[in-house]
Amino acid sequence: MxxxxxxxxxxxxxxxxxxxxxxxxxxxxxxxxxxxxxxxxxxxxxxxxxxxxxxxxxxxxxxxxxxxxxxxxxxxxxxxxxxxxxxxxxxxxxxxxxxxxxxxxxxxxxxxxxxxxxxxxxxxxxxxxxxxxxxxxxxxxxxxxxxxxxxxxxxxxxxxxxxxxxxxxxxxxxxxxxxxxxxxxxxxxxxxxxxxxxxMLCDRVRGEREPQRVSLRTLLGSAQPRLSQVVALMEANLEEPLAVEELASLSQVTVRQLERLFNKHLQRTPSQYYLQLRLARGRHLLLNGDAPVGEVALACGFSSPAHFSKSFSRLFGESPSAQRRRARLTPACE
Structure with missing residues (x-):
């Protein structure tokens, strides 16, 4: 009322x-x-x-x-x-x-x-x-x-x-x-x-200074700060990926502990999750920019366009070039 x-x-x-x-x-x-x-x-x-x-x-x-x-x-x-x-x-x-x-x-x-x-x-x-x-x-x-x-x-x-x-x-x-x-x-x-x-059942009105993205810590709860820390490191190092051993060392856990955390809460290995982050970034760059596939590959930490294309196709079901072409066939504001 x-x-x-x-x-x-x-x-x-x-x-x-x-x-x-x-x-x-x-x-x-x-x-x-x-x-x-x-x-x-x-x-x-x-x-x-x-x-x-x-x-x-x-x-x-x-x-x-x-x-x-x-x-x-x-x-x-x-x-x-x-x-x-x-x-x-x-x-x-x-x-x-x-x-x-x-x-x-x-x-x-x-x-x-x-x-x-x-x-x-x-x-x-x-x-x-x-x-x-x-x-x-x-x-x-x-x-x-x-x-x-x-x-x-x-x-x-x-x-x-x-x-x-x-x-x-x-x-x-x-x-x-x-x-x-x-x-x-x-x-x-x-x-x-x-x-x-x-x-509108808004429990609170968010201010303009609040960040857009929901943090992994929010999604998982405050009980997993270590996992959130590792993911934040991954997101900050997409162009030059860190080795799993480096991620574990920086987060003060062993590689085994890190793998158990990812398997339990994200149902994948740290390497698999990191790769998906990099490929998701690559997909965004492809669909929202004009950079050649080779430049996109480098921006996502891949040493060669061929490696990037192979990994991209495995995850998204089509090559980077094919996905970009298909996206550009979408009706636009003429």
Whole structure:
């Protein structure tokens, strides 16, 4: 049950958020943001926020999970907007953002409309030159891609960043946290945000400085700090992998003890787990960059492209080149 707010927003102050959806957009990010605004209206007992779905044209937009979503209107017929959030695609569509979308976002920026990105939406804003001089974030898997293409941008690994009139979040349910913080900035918004969070069964509202990734220690519980320490060492040394003996020595355990820990909690040997981490990193670089397979292999600690390709094919069922080609056949934002 929602209890009446002590102070309600004044009637006639409806604020309109536009959500720009592009092909392959992530539905969890969109739903998390839109539902937060809906719950805020319920908490306020009156319409305070309105969500408008926007697209390049009036045609349905296919999400990354295959859902077809009909926008409320095209960008050409967009109503007056108080803020616009770009819901980015998965994976990032490098070099395929349309000029009309970029020009429209640039026009909004000139009109001082606050702009934001959900998940990889930050990439489109960066492509439009609208994150220069701002702090921003993006999903942790896509952070290296954003850094590589826009080295001058200040990028963080936080859940979300609210920097003046730029709002970016890492995607997924982090959109809820970002929207709740934006709600709290409104007049009498703190109470409204708290009630909206309660309606969504959020046991707490995460702050923007919290990290994106759930640590292995959190997943396994605090009873396995040694295992978490070893995995952290692995993740920090993908390009120049450490030997199992070095990992054991640095973690002050024997190789046998290390193997028992991995077998018990991760159902694989330390070497197998380490190899999967390196290959997962390689797959991400392949799908989100243009580096040759040989360079990707070196970046993941493989001495030769042939060794990398063989290991990659064994884990993912197809060669690195084949997976990259198939990914690029995915419908993009034309």
């Amino acid at each position: 929602v209890h009446p707010a002590s102070e309600k927003p004044q009637p006639g102050t409806l604020k309109t958020f536009g959500f720009l959806i592009v092909p392959n957009f992530t539905t969890i990010g969109l739903a998390s943001a839109v539902e937060t605004l809906r719950m805020a209206n319920l908490a306020a007992h009156q319409p305070v926020f309105r969500s408008v779905l926007l697209a390049a044209d009036d045609a349905p937009v296919v999400a990354s999970n295959g859902m077809r979503v009909l926008p409320d209107c095209s960008i050409a017929r967009a109503p007056a907007l108080d803020a616009v959030l770009v819901v980015g695609p998965n994976p990032i569509e490098r070099g395929r953002a349309t000029r009309p979308l970029v020009r429209w976002l640039q026009q909004l920026a000139r009109q001082r409309v606050p702009l934001g990105g959900i998940c990889t939406g930050s990439y489109l804003l960066a492509k439009a030159g609208l994150l220069d001089g701002y702090r921003c974030t993006i999903h942790w898997e896509d952070l290296p891609t954003l850094q590589a293409h826009f080295p001058a941008i200040i990028i963080s690994q936080q859940l979300f960043e609210l920097d003046r009139d730029r709002y970016t979040c890492s995607g997924g349910v982090a959109a809820i946290d970002m929207m709740l913080q934006l709600l709290a900035r409104e007049p009498q918004g703190v109470d409204m945000a708290a009630k909206a969070a309660e309606l």
